[in-house]
Amino acid sequence: MSITYLEAIREAQAKALADDPRVFIYGQDVGAFGGAxxxxxxxxxxxxxRVLDAPISEDAMVGAAIGAAIEGMRPIIEMQYADFxxxxxxxxxxxxxxxxxxxxxxxxxxxxxxxxxxxxxxxFHSQSMESLYAHYPGLIVMTxxxxxxxxSMLLEAVAIDDPVIFCEHKRLYYHLKAAxxxxxxxxxxxxxxxxxxxxxxxxxxxxxxxxxLAAAEELAAEGxxxxxxxxxxxxxxxxxxxxxxxxxTGRLLCVGxxxxxxxxxxxxxxxxxxxxxxxxxxxxxxxxxxxTPIPYHPNLWLVHRPTAQSVCAAARKLLEM
Amino acid sequence: xxxxxxxxxxPKAASSFPAQYLQAYRFMLLARVLDDKMxxxxxxxxxxxxxxxxxxxxxxxxxxxxxxxxGDVFAPLIRDGAGRLAFGEPVLxxxxxxxxxxxxxxxxRDGNVHxxxxxxxxxxxxxxxxxxxxxxxxxxxxxxxxxIEGCVGAASVGDGATSTGSFHEALxxxxxERLPLVLLVANNQYAYSTPNSRQFACKDxxxxxxxxxxxxxxxxxxxxxxxxxxxxxxxxxxxxxGGPQMVVGRLLRLGGHGEHDPAHYIDAQLxxxxxxxxxxxxxxxxxxxxxxxxxEAMRALRQQIVQEVAEAVATVQREPAPDPYKENWCALSSxxxxxxxxxxxxxxxx
Numbered sequence: 020m021s022i023t024y025l026e027a028i029r030e031a032q033a034k035a036l037a038d039d040p041r042v043f044i045y046g047q048d049v050g051a052f053g054g055a056x057x058x059x060x061x062x063x064x065x066x067x068x069r070v071l072d073a074p075i076s077e078d079a080m081v082g083a084a085i086g087a088a089i090e091g092m093r094p095i096i097e098m099q100y101a102d103f104x105x106x107x108x109x110x111x112x113x114x115x116x117x118x119x120x121x122x123x124x125x126x127x128x129x130x131x132x133x134x135x136x137x138x139x140x141x142x143f144h145s146q147s148m149e150s151l152y153a154h155y156p157g158l159i160v161m162t163x164x165x166x167x168x169x170x171s172m173l174l175e176a177v178a179i180d181d182p183v184i185f186c187e188h189k190r191l192y193y194h195l196k197a198a199x200x201x202x203x204x205x206x207x208x209x210x211x212x213x214x215x216x217x218x219x220x221x222x223x224x225x226x227x228x229x230x231x232l233a234a235a236e237e238l239a240a241e242g243x244x245x246x247x248x249x250x251x252x253x254x255x256x257x258x259x260x261x262x263x264x265x266x267x268t269g270r271l272l273c274v275g276x277x278x279x280x281x282x283x284x285x286x287x288x289x290x291x292x293x294x295x296x297x298x299x300x301x302x303x304x305x306x307x308x309x310x311t312p313i314p315y316h317p318n319l320w321l322v323h324r325p326t327a328q329s330v331c332a333a334a335r336k337l338l339e340m
Numbered sequence: 341x342x343x344x345x346x347x348x349x350x351p352k353a354a355s356s357f358p359a360q361y362l363q364a365y366r367f368m369l370l371a372r373v374l375d376d377k378m379x380x381x382x383x384x385x386x387x388x389x390x391x392x393x394x395x396x397x398x399x400x401x402x403x404x405x406x407x408x409x410x411g412d413v414f415a416p417l418i419r420d421g422a423g424r425l426a427f428g429e430p431v432l433x434x435x436x437x438x439x440x441x442x443x444x445x446x447x448x449r450d451g452n453v454h455x456x457x458x459x460x461x462x463x464x465x466x467x468x469x470x471x472x473x474x475x476x477x478x479x480x481x482x483x484x485x486x487x488i489e490g491c492v493g494a495a496s497v498g499d500g501a502t503s504t505g506s507f508h509e510a511l512x513x514x515x516x517e518r519l520p521l522v523l524l525v526a527n528n529q530y531a532y533s534t535p536n537s538r539q540f541a542c543k544d545x546x547x548x549x550x551x552x553x554x555x556x557x558x559x560x561x562x563x564x565x566x567x568x569x570x571x572x573x574x575x576x577x578x579x580x581x582g583g584p585q586m587v588v589g590r591l592l593r594l595g596g597h598g599e600h601d602p603a604h605y606i607d608a609q610l611x612x613x614x615x616x617x618x619x620x621x622x623x624x625x626x627x628x629x630x631x632x633x634x635x636e637a638m639r640a641l642r643q644q645i646v647q648e649v650a651e652a653v654a655t656v657q658r659e660p661a662p663d664p665y666k667e668n669w670c671a672l673s674s675x676x677x678x679x680x681x682x683x684x685x686x687x688x689x690x
Contacts, residue, residue: 043485069485074516079474079509086413086478089458092485094478106505113466114475116671121450124458125673156671180673208677255679290681 022200025192027166028058028131030200031173032095036066039093042177043069045080046097046131055099056133056192077107084128085115093177094128101132101186102146115182116157125180129173134162135188135226135276136308136324141315147225147275147308150282152184153254159183160254161207164228166197168251171204179207188226195229210257212264216246219270219334222261222287224250227274233327238334245334253283261287262295269300272337276324279307301340306333358632364406364426364564365623366641368398371422372620373645374431377653378438382599387438389451394419396594397526399619400559402426403567404494404524407575413479413493415463415472417526418453419593420496429455429462435652441659448662470501473510473523480519492520492578499539500531502548511584515552520578523586524571526561528593529615533605549586561591562617564626592616 022030035042044059050072053060063070073080077098084094098104104111111130118126136145153160159181163169169187176183205211213228214235223231228249235245248264250256265271271291273284284305291303308324325333375393382391394401397419405426408414414427421434436444437455446455446464456464461479465472476493483491501507502525514521525545529536542548549556555577559570567589574585592615596603610616627633633641670678 074509074512076474076509076513078471078506079477079513082471082474082506082510083478083481083513086463086475086480087482087485088478089463089475090479090482090486092482109468109506110471110474113468114471117466118458119673120671121446121454122456122458122464159672159674159677179677181677255677256681258681294681 021196021198022166023193024166024169024187024195025056025058027170027197027200028173028187029060029062031170032059033062033065035093035095035174035177036062036069039177041091041093042095043071043087043092044095044097045071045073045084047073047075047099049073049097054097056189058097058131058133077103077105078110081107081110081115081128081130084130085110085118085126088126088128089118089124095177096128096130098130098132100144101134101148102143104130104132104148108151111152111158111182111184112155116155118157119181120157126182127180129176129183129185131185131187133189134186135190136313136320137190138317138320139315140313142312145313147186147277149184149186149225149253150277153283153286157182158254159207159252160186161252162186162225162250164188164191164223164225164249164251166195167201167204170200172207172251175204175207186225190226191229205251208252208255208257210251210260211249212246212260213249214245214247216244217268218244219272219338220246220248220261220264220268221330221334222248222250222264222271222273223275224253224283225276227276227325230325230327230330231274234330234334237327237331243334243338250283256283256286256290258290258294261291262298265291265295266298269298270337271299271303272330272333273303273305274325274330275305275307277307279310282307301337304333304337306330358630360406360568361564361623362627362632364399364402364568365627366645367402367405367426368422368564368620368623369642370425370431370645370648371398371401373642373649374421374434377649379599381438381653388440391438391599392418392453392597393595393599394421396591396618397528397561398422399564399567399623400524400526400561400571400589400591401496403564403571404496404522406568407522407571408492408494411461411491413461413463413476413491415465415476415493415495417465417469417496417498419526419528423496424462427462428460429457431648431652432656433457435656436659439653439656440661441656442662443659468504468506469497470504470506470510473497473507473521474513476521477510477514477517477519480521481517490579492522492575494522494524494575496524496526498531499525499527499529499536499545500534502545503539511548511552511554511586514584515554518583520581521584522571522575522578523584525586525588527588527590529610530593530597530606532597532601533603535607545588546586552584554584554586556586556588559587559589561589562615562619562622564619564623590615591619594618
């Protein structure tokens with residue numbers, strides 16, 4: 020018996036629907052069809068009238084979720100791909116994110132973004148949007164990297180009174196498995212030491228955690244002890260856990276799948292450089308995708324984003340500094 | 341008079357048509373006097389940011405507000421002062437938000453027309469006005485989930501918002517879900533300075549409704565009786581389960597986009613045309629002509645309203661402004677999830 024990352028997301032939604040009558044799901048093809056990735060498989064049948072197909076109208080989907088949330092509902096919006104959240108961007112950043120600040124009325128909506136690259140997906144079905152959303156005050160941005168977090172953090176997302184951008188990585192959907200669903204979870208907003216070490220800290224999140232762990236394993240064969248931090252949420256960003264790890268290792272490499280200009284990796288480096296400069300034995304480094312749109316062909320795609328190999332190379336270079 | 345959204349329980353539909361007309365006129369006049377006061381305070385440098393008036397749009401606006409009941413949802417546009425008052429927004433909310441009082445519903449965090457009380461069904465607009473329509477849709481979907489029947493949601497937009505993607509998405513969504521939405525388009529001929537001819541190419545904005553499969557009606561926005569009749573019928577239709585209703589009011593904005601805008605671009609011919617009539621004057625003349633009110637009563641009413649507005653402004657001017665030191669600088673309801681990293685120089689300085 021094992022459960023995949025995708026099944027965990029499906030099960031979390033089933034539990035949210037079963038436990039809380041205020042929850043409903045709204046998104047393209049989420050109804051009888053069960054979603055483009057089957058993240059809502061059978062939910063429309065199990066919860067009649069509460070899993071609704073939406074027209075291809077991301078702006079109106081999010082707008083409606085906000086209106087429903089004002090009225091006390093707990094909507095879950097499925098964007099078919101993270102890339103398609105851009106037509107809903109205005110509603111997310113200007114309406115949902117500002118509502119509580121402006122009115123003291125909370126906006127408990129969860130927006131699921133099937134994120135990140137998969138082979139052959141190309142420029143418009145591969146993007147990682149967490150940095151854009153994390154930039155705006157009033158939003159929480161989750162980036163689960165494990166089956167357990169995919170399940171427990173999605174349940175938390177629905178329970179939280181603020182808008183949550185839930186970045187679930189498509190590359191983890193099918194191949195990342197756990198023995199069972201978790202019965203307990205770390206608090207939201209806390210990063211996790213995914214692997215302990217003392218020579219260098221790799222900070223990662225979402226699918227990049229798996230590449231970071233693979234790199235750490237490879238480097239362990241060379242006698243190098245790499246500490247890997249899983250951010251879990253990029254907003255809030257658990258600076259304390261990152262700083263404590265850097266205090267142990269003196270070296271920082273931050274890895275993200277998003278484009279290189281600004282973003283989560285730059286934020287982590289800025290925080291460590293400004294508040295933890297004295298902890299560093301070498302200049303902090305970061306590794307991101309290339310500064311081009313995401314290519315379609317596997318030959319190109321495999322070298323566009325960071326991989327376990329490029330993480331290894333970057334770590335070795337940093338260890339020589 | 342300072343009725344609140346909560347206390348506005350009793351059905352407010354006045355018994356006879358003349359009484360209803362007079363009631364509408366009273367809200368229109370109150371809105372006009374408040375507008376004039378805000379314009380004066382703006383010129384005196386007493387208001388931070390812009391001032392956006394509803395002159396010439398009061399008849400259409402008040403008719404929308406009067407068609408709604410407690411428990412309905414209303415997303416007004418920037419010139420809907422009269423409709424807000426008719427829906428039950430307290431005068432103090434208006435004045436406090438313009439003057440930045442810490443006691444207002446927005447507490448200095450947002451200003452002027454960006455005010456509301458979402459829990460009472462009055463949605464505070466964001467500046468991307470077309471985006472408010474789907475929020476009304478969502479509120480109506482929530483009512484349906486909760487099996488609350490007999491309510492409607494109204495969204496007001498101008499001719500400019502009809503060109504936005506949000507407008508299209510939301511109207512289509514309302515039609516697909518068959519929601520009790522009343523979509524009021526106040527075509528005041530200009531979106532800021534852009535005339536209808538550069539805004540849309542269909543013959544009439546009513547034509548847009550056909551594409552969504554929803555009915556539309558036209559109304560003369562300068563004629564209060566026409567506004568009351570059409571908005572009340574459209575709202576009743578939506579309330580009775582007839583699905584979304586679109587109403588397009590034709591009128592002219594009797595001023596600039598905001599008080600900063602002298603609006604030299606407005607066509608002189610339009611101003612002289614029937615479209616350029618001042619709906620408040622038209623209503624006043626009607627009241628006198630029909631003998632529904634005499635000149636003395638009208639003078640007394642105006643005096644009473646001027647006094648009420650002066651008192652509200654005087655009250656608010658004595659109220660505290662927001663204090664940056666006491667401000668709760670947290671954009672999340674879940675305080676424990678605030679991102680704690682803060683650049684020291686960003687903390688408020690004297």
